[in-house]
Structure formats: C-alpha cells, structure tokens
Amino acid sequence: MHPQIEKLLARYPVLAPCGDDIQKAVDALAETYRSGGKLLLCGNGGSAADADHIAGELLKGFCSKRPLKADARERLGEELASKLQDALPAISLHSLGAINTAWLNDCDPYYGYAQLVWGLGNANDALFGISTSGNSKNVCHAMEVAKAKGLTTIGLSGKTGGKLKTLASICICVPDSETFQIQELHLPIYHAICLALEDSFFA
16 A cells, blocks of 8 residues: 555544555556546536645645656756646646536536546546535536546545446545535545655656
8 A cells, every 4th residue: 555545544544444445546547647648527516626626736746846857858948947847637627617617508517527528538548526425417427428438437425425436447435424524534535645646756
C-alpha cells in the first residue's frame, strides 16, 4: 500500500475498509497518466466543488513544486519555464460553463456530463465520478458513456455506493450515510490520492 494511503488510514481509521479501493484508484490513475491519458471529473453541488479541488491539486504543485524537466525548459526557454510547474492533466467537467449552460437550455440536463465524456473522453483516459448517494443521474449516465468508450471509471460515494457502485470499475464507498459527513471523508481520500500520484510522478 502506498505510504500516503497508510498515513490516511492512520489519521482516519474509519476509512480502513476503503483502503484497498483507494489503492486501486491510485494505481488506475497512475496507469492513465503513464499511458498519456487525462482525468475527467464530475459531480454536483459540493461534489462539483470537490471535482474542482482535485483538478487543482493535479494541475499544479500540491506538496511539491514540480519544476519542469530539462527538455521542457529547453523548448520553452528558462525565463518562461521557471514560472511554470509540471502537471497531471485533469478537467472538471462542470467548469465548462458555455457548453453546460447551452446543454441545460437545449437538451436533457441529466445527460450533460455524458455528452462531455462522449466529446472529450478517449480510451486511455479516466472518469472520476463523485456522488454522495451514488445515484446522481447525470454522474451515472457519464459513467455509462465512459464504460462504452473504454475509459477507466472510478467512483467516490457513500456507504451503499448506489448505482455508481455497479457502474464504476473502482468505487470508494465511505462508511457514512449523511451527505455532509460523506463529503468530510471524501476530502482526505482525494487528497491522499493526489499526494500519491504526485509522489509517483514528481518525487
């Protein structure tokens, strides 16, 4: 088990039943990035904010400064390269305001994320869907499209996992049923995942 996950479980013993699935998520995302893929993220309300948060931890240094490698510095020039940081590509789907509002106005809103996965997702990418109930229709439809396109599918949910548990190839189901308490446990999990990925790629 990755040391960051061991630290997580030591700090949050309640998450011990989730340890194997968290490790599987780290391994799957590491493989996504090694294959040149990107991460798509989706959720609603607080889970949409979590999707943004995850993307933010991956697109710049989290606990590491991530200076650009020598070949990138040579292409960009030292002045520009010194102002940038290495990144793991991640897109929070709800942040695409124009297409999301156009879809809400013109089409069935439950399929907005599914449309974005169809348009942006490739077989070497991953979709990370967050739903405290596991039954958010737009997240579940996105998972269905991701599976059809061959993306790696990861869910983050509450105690039962809902429908999301049956759709995601990996589903981390935290042992709580109250929405705000589920969200309180989601944050340290995705922080640990982001830290483990940062260790793997930018140690």
